[in-house]
Amino acid sequence: MKPALLIALALVASSGCVHYFPGTEIPDNLDTRAIKEVMDKYRSAVEARDVGTIISLCSEQYRDDAGTIQTDDDLDYATLREILPKRLSKVQSSNLYMEIKAINVEREKAIATY
Numbered sequence: 001m002k003p004a005l006l007i008a009l010a011l012v013a014s015s016g017c018v019h020y021f022p023g024t025e026i027p028d029n030l031d032t033r034a035i036k037e038v039m040d041k042y043r044s045a046v047e048a049r050d051v052g053t054i055i056s057l058c059s060e061q062y063r064d065d066a067g068t069i070q071t072d073d074d075l076d077y078a079t080l081r082e083i084l085p086k087r088l089s090k091v092q093s094s095n096l097y098m099e100i101k102a103i104n105v106e107r108e109k110a111i112a113t114y
Contacts, residue, residue, distance in 0.1 A: 024100065031105045035112055039098060046096045049088045055081055 019028045026032055038057060045053035062077040075083065102113040 021100070026100065026103050031110065032103045035103050035105070035110050036100060039100065039112060039114065043096045043098050047094050049091055049094065051085045051088055054084060 020026060021028050021032070021036070041053065042057050044050075045057070058077060058080060060077045062075070062080055064075040064080075065071075066073040066075070098114045100112060100114045102111075104111045
């Protein structure tokens with residue numbers, strides 16, 4: 001083989017063939033793709049006002065303090081199941097845009113920034 005071809009092959013082999021989601025620096029692999037699919041499913045469910053799908057995507061350990069110290073606006077999984085259908089029934093139409101900025105996966109935990 002010619003030296004230039006050997007160098008080119010060595011560069012390709014050492015570059016590690018990493019694919020990214022289009023327009024991002026987020027690696028496209030099994031873990032990140034699964035997280036992106038869940039986020040897409042959530043977005044679609046919100047737009048369709050599909051309470052069942054939204055609830056199915058929530059953990060039973062769901063907690064939200066609404067960023068306040070008052071407890072009367074706190075939500076957990078049980079109250080979310082009760083309150084979400086009422087809130088979504090008031091929405092006439094929705095369009096949710098989520099731009100994924102980063103996905104970090106460490107063992108059994110993942111964080112998506114959007």
